[in-house]
Amino acid sequence: MVNPALLLAVPLALAFLIPLVRLVARGVVKWIPVFAMAFNFIASVLIIPRALEEAIVTEIGGFPAPFCINLVAGPLGSILSSFIALIGLLVAIYSFDYLREVPTAKYYTMYLLLLTGATGIVLTGDIFNLFVFFEILCISSYSLVAYQGNKAGIEASVKYLVQGSIGSSLLLLGIGLIYGQYGTLNMGDLAGKIEGISSPSAFVPLVLMITGLGVEAAIFPLNAWLPDAHSSAPSSISAVLSGVAIGVGLYSIARILFTVFGGTALLETLAVIGLLTLLVGELSALSQDDVKRLLAYSSIGQMGLIAFGLGLATGEGVTGGLFQLLSHGLSKALLFLSVGYMIYRSGSKKISDLQGSWKRTPVASLGFAVGAFSLVGLPPFIGFPGKFLIVRSALLKGELFYTVLVAFVLFATVVEGGYFFRVVQIIFFKGTGGRRLKREVAPVSGLIPLVVLMLLILIVGVYPGLITGLIDSAAAELTARSSYFTLVMGST
Amino acid sequence: MRDILSFRGFVALFLLGIIVAGISSAVGQIPFGQPDSEVGQLYLENGLQDTGAPNLVTSVVAGYRALDTLGEVVVLFVAATGLSAVLATSKRRVERELEDASLVLKTGCRIFFPLILLFGAYLFIHGHLTPGGGFQGGAVIGSAFLLVYLGCSGRRVSADAAGAIESLSGFGFVFLGLLGLLVGGSYFLSNFLPKGDLYELISAGIFPLIYILIGLKVGSEFAGIVDSMIEESK
Numbered sequence: 001m002v003n004p005a006l007l008l009a010v011p012l013a014l015a016f017l018i019p020l021v022r023l024v025a026r027g028v029v030k031w032i033p034v035f036a037m038a039f040n041f042i043a044s045v046l047i048i049p050r051a052l053e054e055a056i057v058t059e060i061g062g063f064p065a066p067f068c069i070n071l072v073a074g075p076l077g078s079i080l081s082s083f084i085a086l087i088g089l090l091v092a093i094y095s096f097d098y099l100r101e102v103p104t105a106k107y108y109t110m111y112l113l114l115l116t117g118a119t120g121i122v123l124t125g126d127i128f129n130l131f132v133f134f135e136i137l138c139i140s141s142y143s144l145v146a147y148q149g150n151k152a153g154i155e156a157s158v159k160y161l162v163q164g165s166i167g168s169s170l171l172l173l174g175i176g177l178i179y180g181q182y183g184t185l186n187m188g189d190l191a192g193k194i195e196g197i198s199s200p201s202a203f204v205p206l207v208l209m210i211t212g213l214g215v216e217a218a219i220f221p222l223n224a225w226l227p228d229a230h231s232s233a234p235s236s237i238s239a240v241l242s243g244v245a246i247g248v249g250l251y252s253i254a255r256i257l258f259t260v261f262g263g264t265a266l267l268e269t270l271a272v273i274g275l276l277t278l279l280v281g282e283l284s285a286l287s288q289d290d291v292k293r294l295l296a297y298s299s300i301g302q303m304g305l306i307a308f309g310l311g312l313a314t315g316e317g318v319t320g321g322l323f324q325l326l327s328h329g330l331s332k333a334l335l336f337l338s339v340g341y342m343i344y345r346s347g348s349k350k351i352s353d354l355q356g357s358w359k360r361t362p363v364a365s366l367g368f369a370v371g372a373f374s375l376v377g378l379p380p381f382i383g384f385p386g387k388f389l390i391v392r393s394a395l396l397k398g399e400l401f402y403t404v405l406v407a408f409v410l411f412a413t414v415v416e417g418g419y420f421f422r423v424v425q426i427i428f429f430k431g432t433g434g435r436r437l438k439r440e441v442a443p444v445s446g447l448i449p450l451v452v453l454m455l456l457i458l459i460v461g462v463y464p465g466l467i468t469g470l471i472d473s474a475a476a477e478l479t480a481r482s483s484y485f486t487l488v489m490g491s492t
Numbered sequence: 493m494r495d496i497l498s499f500r501g502f503v504a505l506f507l508l509g510i511i512v513a514g515i516s517s518a519v520g521q522i523p524f525g526q527p528d529s530e531v532g533q534l535y536l537e538n539g540l541q542d543t544g545a546p547n548l549v550t551s552v553v554a555g556y557r558a559l560d561t562l563g564e565v566v567v568l569f570v571a572a573t574g575l576s577a578v579l580a581t582s583k584r585r586v587e588r589e590l591e592d593a594s595l596v597l598k599t600g601c602r603i604f605f606p607l608i609l610l611f612g613a614y615l616f617i618h619g620h621l622t623p624g625g626g627f628q629g630g631a632v633i634g635s636a637f638l639l640v641y642l643g644c645s646g647r648r649v650s651a652d653a654a655g656a657i658e659s660l661s662g663f664g665f666v667f668l669g670l671l672g673l674l675v676g677g678s679y680f681l682s683n684f685l686p687k688g689d690l691y692e693l694i695s696a697g698i699f700p701l702i703y704i705l706i707g708l709k710v711g712s713e714f715a716g717i718v719d720s721m722i723e724e725s726k
Contacts, residue, residue: 003673003678003680005669005673005680005681006673006680008559009666009669009670009673009680012562012566012662012666013663013666013667013670015566015569016569016659016662016663016666017659017663018659019655019656019658019659020655020656020659020660020663023652023655023656058679058680059679060558060559060679060680060681061555061556061558061559061672061679061680061681061682061683062672062679062682062683063542063555063556066530066531067531067534067535067556068556068557069556069557069558069559069560106573106574106576106577106580107577109573110570110573110574110577113566113569113570116566117566120563128557128560129557129559129560129563132559132560132563132564132567133563135563135567136563136566136567136570139567139570139571139574140570140574142574143570143571143573143574143575143577143578144574146574146578146581147577147578147581148581149578149580149581154578157578173515177515177518177519177522179529180519180522180524181518181521181522183529183530183531183532184529184530184531185531199521200514200517200518200521201518201521201522204514204515204517204518205518207514208515
């Protein structure tokens, strides 16, 4: 059996080695993230069957919980860590030739640490440890956004840094209040100790923590940094930030709200905030003429949709939310990688400059179309089952309140379809206009991840049953608070 | 003043008031000064027997919550790497007139540099016995290199050497943790070495090793940060 601690230890050890390897054999450096993420993917997938039987709780250092930090690899943690590793692996391959012009050893170090931070967040069972991994994720994101050293990137990175740091401070403040009040940091222990969220001693830290995490999860109105950061970063980084990082932020909100606090009273609020985020994101995306900004706003909208699904809090709604989290990750990664490929060739991020890309970069154009159709929620792509589950479970609630909210969700989907179809039309049905390209040849290594992602989106879209069983258990883990407590603390 | 009196200022003050009221009501609920914290109480009572480190802060930092410490080491590593990456790509040099260091600074630098290094090393080697530890010792060592840049102009740390120490000691930390997984009862970062006699320099198992690695890492990291900042202004 694989110890879940290895999912953190191996990538960390390799990340520390990168500067040394660079001195000895420069060419090996780019293989290190690929190797680390391949290891994490295989190990996480091997963990899943055992985690489905019973979540694996690992005490770090060998002291009993709640006195140590523990890792909890349940269905949710192991699914998300395999997902992170999969996207990480594909984007690492994409980066091979995409970043030929800039110093790469530091890029790969920070890239690997970003993914390790995300893996730590989904595996940890301790709220302060969550904060530490959050810092790793955020700080590596700040520097990767500014990695190309151009003015837009640095400005976006500073905005992100300022807002992210305020978010982290709020999170830390919330954690401090929790520790002062309950004398423990262990999520399972806290789940047994926090009885309701009506007293200020529970409610205030909850609000502080959710606000802090909300910055990273891009929940309205905390998402002002995202369009700049995700559009100015190198496309490979945008793919990871949009596909993995914000999803992980939303996961932490769900974990804190459901497991630690049992805050069922706040779920309607989460659904409404989710809907607002969805509407703001999609409507802003409509008026963009920079394709990467368009994708960034669409990410905000999608986060809103996922939050809406989680806020429904029925088994099927949470399943839908988590399914959408994965499907958005795959689709958005594919979109950013395809767009990055086209931009690499054309040298321009303007939507109007993408016209006729179908003739020049057919695979990337196809990738864009698949990703866009999937996000809009057309069958047979992976985006369809997720959206379908969310809408269905909201209607099954049978309350007027949710029916009205669903109407808005469907309206947002129409808007989403509007702007994505416009871009697809420009890519496929307009002539090239005889414009000259910045580069004639694009790297072949960039095509492998595009093809793999397209296949995944199609296969899981046609056979959603492949993963819905897994996600059902993950959703059950998230909503069953008392069994999480028993799992970590024992039956006493 | 006009800003505060405007509508936006009023709204901001109002919201700030809500936040202050909320946080202070939550802080008011915390039982300060009472041994209510089960976890903290256990650390105080059992820390010495569990870990063999008389400095109980160390028993928490390197023992009970060692994963957090590893995480913090990584945070610093990311920050240093990110800083040097961003400074390296934005190729903007600030032209500045450099003044020679005064006689006092030059002489002081020569005399104090080795002493500061020694003090930093003392702090992290004795971290499990006396106040201090890897981060503190490392920061002191970093300050020694800052003094070199101020006083002994022209002398530089080799960036490659600093980077090599940094990555070796970071790797060493994870490697110690993995050894714990292999040797010491299948727990990552477990204290698998014998605890030895209390208050001896060589005691508390892997804690001194962890602190030495952290000290080296933090020291070389700070030296590297100072170096990339100097590079920027030359």
